[in-house]
Amino acid sequence: MPRDYAARLVSNERLTEDVADLRFELAGQPKTAGTEPRALPEPGREQALHTLFNHNPLTLRPGQFAHLAAPGVFLRRPISIAGFDPAANLVRFIIRLVGEGTRNLAMLKPGGTTKILLPLGNPFPLDSSGDIWLVGGGLGVAPLLYLAKTLSGTVRGLRSFLGFGDERSVFGAQEMNELSEMTLDIGGFITDRVTGALTSKRPDVIFSCGPKPMMGALKKICAARRVPLYVSLEERMGCGVGACLVCSCAVHGTAGYRRVCRDGPVFGAEEVVLS
Ligand SMILES: Cc1cc2nc3c(=O)[nH]c(=O)nc-3n(C[C@H](O)[C@H](O)[C@H](O)COP(=O)(O)OP(=O)(O)OC[C@H]3O[C@@H](n4cnc5c(N)ncnc54)[C@H](O)[C@@H]3O)c2cc1C
Numbered sequence: 001m002p003r004d005y006a007a008r009l010v011s012n013e014r015l016t017e018d019v020a021d022l023r024f025e026l027a028g029q030p031k032t033a034g035t036e037p038r039a040l041p042e043p044g045r046e047q048a049l050h051t052l053f054n055h056n057p058l059t060l061r062p063g064q065f066a067h068l069a070a071p072g073v074f075l076r077r078p079i080s081i082a083g084f085d086p087a088a089n090l091v092r093f094i095i096r097l098v099g100e101g102t103r104n105l106a107m108l109k110p111g112g113t114t115k116i117l118l119p120l121g122n123p124f125p126l127d128s129s130g131d132i133w134l135v136g137g138g139l140g141v142a143p144l145l146y147l148a149k150t151l152s153g154t155v156r157g158l159r160s161f162l163g164f165g166d167e168r169s170v171f172g173a174q175e176m177n178e179l180s181e182m183t184l185d186i187g188g189f190i191t192d193r194v195t196g197a198l199t200s201k202r203p204d205v206i207f208s209c210g211p212k213p214m215m216g217a218l219k220k221i222c223a224a225r226r227v228p229l230y231v232s233l234e235e236r237m238g239c240g241v242g243a244c245l246v247c248s249c250a251v252h253g254t255a256g257y258r259r260v261c262r263d264g265p266v267f268g269a270e271e272v273v274l275s
């Protein structure tokens with residue numbers, strides 16, 4: 001069940017000119033969605049309340065996202081979980097500054113507070129412990145960092161393919177390289193690298209997040225080789241919890257449309273229309 005947490009910014013680091021790495025500490029006492037912000041108690045008391053009342057420890061799975069209240073804008077902004085430290089109740093978001101909401105979030109200083117509704121959406125299905133490949137383009141690398149951290153050392157083989165438009169937009173590559181066997185492509189098509197790698201090896205599953213054309217190309221590559229592919233989609237969102245239909249995406253078959261926030265954001269690639 002998603003809960004609305006009061007959250008305190010712990011660190012705010014620039015990874016590139018327009019990408020920020022924000023880590024928030026979630027206050028232990030959960031709030032109900034839609035209510036006003038409350039003052040955060042002192043850290044010691046918060047921890048005691050958390051231990052006392054939170055019988056179900058928070059679980060955040062790779063692929064899930066959160067709805068962040070951004071100062072100065074009305075609607076919340078959906079952002080993928082890029083990391084989670086349950087012991088410290090610390091959630092990580094990697095955010096590209098594209099408009100007012102994301103810019104205002106990135107202007108928060110450590111100690112600043114906001115509200116975060118999470119966990120939202122369905123995660124990547126982690127039912128294979130074999131050879132797993134991750135394919136990320138641009139900001140799509142953010143959720144894959146958490147996925148790589150979760151899978152690293154627990155599966156037979158973990159490879160990652162990261163694509164960025166230019167040198168200045170690269171982030172997370174060093175971290176990904178420590179977690180997996182990484183291929184980095186700058187300025188080309190990361191899907192070409194995947195095609196090349198598939199000539200000598202076939203993974204059990206590929207997980208991907210990035211621009212739709214990239215995932216569309218990957219879908220064709222995987223379909224031709226019968227490699228299962230899961231993609232994480234992005235659509236503009238309103239409510240974030242399945243009520244407003246703003247985030248609908250086209251799917252094959254009679255269903256027509258599905259909600260990215262509630263039915264996704266992770267879908268089997270064969271289900272969704274990616275072109
Ligand atoms: C499930 C999900 C996970 C996401 N994860 C991340 C993440 O980890 N890091 C990150 O930086 N961004 C992520 N996004 C995109 C992020 O939500 C938007 O960039 C953000 O809401 C823009 O808000 P804004 O006020 O800054 O810009 P706005 O002023 O609202 O918009 C600026 C520009 O961004 C475009 N845009 C806005 N929202 C979206 C959207 N949802 N999808 C595609 N384009 C959009 C607008 O069309 C416009 O061109 C995610 C989106 C979804 C749906």
Ligand code: FES
Nearest residue numbers: 238240244245261
């Ligand atoms: S954002 Fe409202 S249904 Fe998905």
